[in-house]
Amino acid sequence: MSSVLGGTLPLDLDPQQLLADAAAILDQATERFMSGVGAPSAVTKGHNDFATEFDFELERTISAELAQRTQIAVHGEEFGGPDLTEGTVWVVDPIDGTYNYSAGLPIAGMLLALVHDGRPVLGLTWLPLSGLNYQGFVGGGLVCNGKPMPQLAPRKLSEAMLAFGAFNIASRGRYPGAYRVEMLGELSRRTSRLRLFGSTGFDLALTAGGQLDGSVTFGHHAWDNAGGAALVLAAGGQISDIEGRPWSVTSPSIVAASPGVHDELIELIGRLGDPGAFEPPKEKYT
Incomplete structure (x- = not known):
């Protein structure tokens, strides 16, 4: 069955440095993320979907820091951005699991990805309410809470x-x-x-x-x-x-x-x- 390999970064971009920059930004945003747990809906986006004020605030902050530190354009859930199918672009979800987050259910987090020509290159998922931070890039392995993780073994x-x-x-x-x-x-x-x-x-x-x-x-x-x-x-x-x-x-x-x-x-x-x-x-x- 098909499964895609990730994208390949331009040679002038270092995935380790990009991960370090992105991780530092998410670390800085964590306290504000934690302070908003239980925040009510601020904007209705569609049937049974909404955003809180913290979605907008965190996306502005994270996106601005990413663009400044890495000089790479950013596309966010709330404010959009450049075409994700061309070139190298950050993708930001400031609060994933918004319904959980607003209800005070501790299953929510901040998501970041770097894609190149529409393919995933590196990712970060910060789950402060669960005490778990994941980061990694394709071909470079996975790290959780600073500890390298073993490669996934075959299962049934x-x-x-x-x-x-x-x-x-x-x-x-x-x-x-x-x-x-x-x-x-x-x-x-x-x-x-x-x-x-x-x-x-x-x-x-x-x-x-x-x-x-x-x-x-x-x-x-x-x-x-x-x-x-x-x-x-x-x-x-x-x-x-x-x-x-x-x-x-x-x-x-x-x-x-x-x-x-x-x-x-x-x-x-x-x-x-x-x-x-x-x-x-x-x-x-x-």
């Missing part, structure tokens, strides 16, 4: 613990709720354990760190996925979209897992068939 799906993305049985779109529920049921029969944490960054970071053996994410936003994608690749894991195609910032979803587990996941998901065939009748959920 039957012994795996997986994180599963959000779903609502009545939801529509590319991966309708009925399709997600069917997938959840099949995974429940084939895996050791399933977990729903409500934070893509958390899911992907713990997959890279080996606390989880894989994760399935239905969202397509680069700010949610790119940093964790880089971490999983740095740790020797595999990534693709749900259909098994190589992952990039334009992908509609992401499946990340340890070697072995990834291929089994993609095979199982493929047997479910076309996601669109699971679209529920409108009248059923009115």
Whole structure:
């Protein structure tokens, strides 16, 4: 099954120095992040989605520091930025797991990624509420809380613990709720354990760190996925979209897992068939 290698930086950019600069910026932002836990919604962004004032404040601060220190353009969740499919660009999610964060649930974090021509190069996931900081670059290994982590060993799906993305049985779109529920049921029969944490960054970071053996994410936003994608690749894991195609910032979803587990996941998901065939009748959920 397909899994993409990460992007390659221009020769004049040092991934170790970029990681050090980015880590220092996230360290500086941590106290402010912690002070905002429980912050209410400030701006509604769509159905059941919102941003707090801390999202905007942290993105401004982190983006300005990144641009100044590295001279590389920044694209953020709240304020946008340059095209992520061309050149070298930072991607920032100031608060991933915003619903958790606003509710005071300690599963949320700050996400950073560097992408080149749409491919993940390096990533950082700071999870202050869990006491975990992950950083790494493709080909350079994974570090958690300053300690180099071992490369992910091959695993079997039957012994795996997986994180599963959000779903609502009545939801529509590319991966309708009925399709997600069917997938959840099949995974429940084939895996050791399933977990729903409500934070893509958390899911992907713990997959890279080996606390989880894989994760399935239905969202397509680069700010949610790119940093964790880089971490999983740095740790020797595999990534693709749900259909098994190589992952990039334009992908509609992401499946990340340890070697072995990834291929089994993609095979199982493929047997479910076309996601669109699971679209529920409108009248059923009115």
